[in-house]
Amino acid sequence: MKKLFIKSFGCQMNDHDAEQMVGLLQKEGFSLTDRQEEADMIIMNTCSIRDKAEQKAYSEFGKLDTLKKKNPELIIGFAGCVAQQEGSKILQRISNVDFVMGPRNISDLPVILEKMEQNERVVHTRDEDPIAPSRPSYRKDNLKAWVTIMEGCDYGCTYCVVPTTRGAERSRPSREIFHEVERLAGEGFKEITLLGQTVNSYGRNLPEIIDFSDLLAILQRVDGIERIRFMTSHPNDLTRKLVETIGRYPKICKHIHLPIQSGSNRILQSMKRGYTYPEYLEKVSLLRSVMPEISITSDIITGFPGETETEFQETLDMLREVQFDALFAFKYSNRPNTIAPLMDGQVSEDVKSKRLAEILEIQQEISRNKNQKLLGVVKEVLVEGVSKNNPERWAGRTDCNRMVHFNTPRDLKGMIVPLRITEARISSVDGELV
The missing domain is CATH 3.40.50.12160 (Methylthiotransferase, N-terminal domain)
Known part of the structure; x- marks a missing residue:
């Protein structure tokens, strides 16, 4: 072979x-x-x-x-x-x-x-192609599965290549997605993650009248699926209906990845993100009012063309105010077929590196403090298998997407077990079986 x-x-x-x-x-x-x-x-x-x-x-x-x-x-x-x-x-x-x-x-x-x-x-490399139906996929086990529900993006942020590499926004019919998830459940999968460049804009270009909230409500009915995750969400498509849907159904994980990219209104406008920082903050407040326990993670780009020291400080202030559970932060880099490389005020690599280090330092402290608040709390954890970092320990995730490491003499892979949190670090916690 x-x-x-x-x-x-x-x-x-x-x-x-x-x-x-x-x-x-x-x-x-x-x-x-x-x-x-x-x-x-x-x-x-x-x-x-x-x-x-x-x-x-x-x-x-x-x-x-x-x-x-x-x-x-x-x-x-x-x-x-x-x-x-x-x-x-x-x-x-x-x-x-x-x-x-x-x-x-x-x-x-x-x-x-x-x-x-x-x-x-x-x-x-055809430029345009309708979103493909489910293809045969190789998966290492039958615990967790990705499910593509839409591809492409119509937002056109000034720094982003996705519209030229992934194309215009296209959604799969809901019936097709439902049948794929049913099949995965029949094969023993416990968790699915719905994928899309802007996953919560699902359905806008479909002939059927459906949005992402409706799709979640449909999929949570599938027997055998214990958890439903999704990524990545765009702030503009985070509606009250969607937030209430996430809060209503236990199967839908209480975690959302909601990229903000900057805390400066001027930079957000230059990026063509389509919202202001106060508008983003309203979305965060809505999420936490409906689900106080929700984990909110985000993306930040630092060193975007024209970003001044004052505007960078606005991003640091935003971090302290929002208190993300985790953060992916990157230095801006020029990409082909985008507008941002043509903008004035390109920021030096040294300044980008310095700013990135400051962002990460603040976020690490926030993440550590949030994890420390979990000490003594019992969390339901889906066991994913032996820890990648220590083969003598096991690892799994809470529905809020926190990684938990623990000891057990038994093979618990695929089971949801209660763990009391005993130790906190920046990106993970330790627990013990209850």
Whole structure:
């Protein structure tokens, strides 16, 4: 049997894309390997959201030259958002690449294989493609599953490549999603995560009259599914109806990832985010009034063009006021086909690095304090398996998405168990079985 090695960079959507690539290629006679040197095909599933991620992906292909020389029959694929962004230019830049495939062309993999049998170097990066129905997917176990409900984005933020790499917003029909979730439940999956670039804008372009709140209400009826998560949400589409729906149903996890990007109103306007900081704060207040226990996480970009020291301080003040449970913070980087690189006031890398360090320092203290408030509290935890950091311990998540490590003599994977929190750290806590 032929061997496939695949490495994915970036977001959860990319991870799920990789699962679908494996599922399709298994039907073509491939089995998965974690060793590049024994692979007959290597696919790098790339991310272009930031320059650092893109350059990291390119560096991987340089390492494959030796393997290609040892095995000229080795097939090397360049997939993902960088593939969509650069297209045929990749074949000119990297001589060892056999095919280039964008994220909207995963279903083309069997066709791509046929073309390569004719010794062709292949590029499949169609600009527009309707969202694909459920494809066969490889998953490591039957505990947690990604489910794509929509793709693309219509917001057009001035720094973001998603509209050009993932396309315009497209939603899957609700019946199709429901049947996929039913099938996953029948296979023993306990938790699903609904995926979309702006997941809570679901349904806007469908002929059926449905929104994300309605979809959640439908999916929580599926027997066997214990938890429903979703990401990523846009503040503009966070309605009272949606907040009340999340609060109403126990299966819907009390966690939301709600990117703010900046605490400065001027920077938010320059980013074309479509809201002000006070408007964002109203959304946070609504969430916490309906669900005091909810975990709110976010994204911040620092060093956006024109960001002054005063505007940066507004972001720090925002962090202290909002008190996110966790935060993903990044230095701004220029991306192709976006407006922000053309703006005046580009910020130096040194200043970006300094600002990023300040953001992380403040957030780490906030996260630690929030976790310390859990000491002595009993939380229901879905056990995911042996801890990645310590094979002698087990790990799982609360419905608020906090990672809990604990000891147990039994295999509890897939079970929801009560744990009393005994120790707090920045990004996780320890617990003991009750």
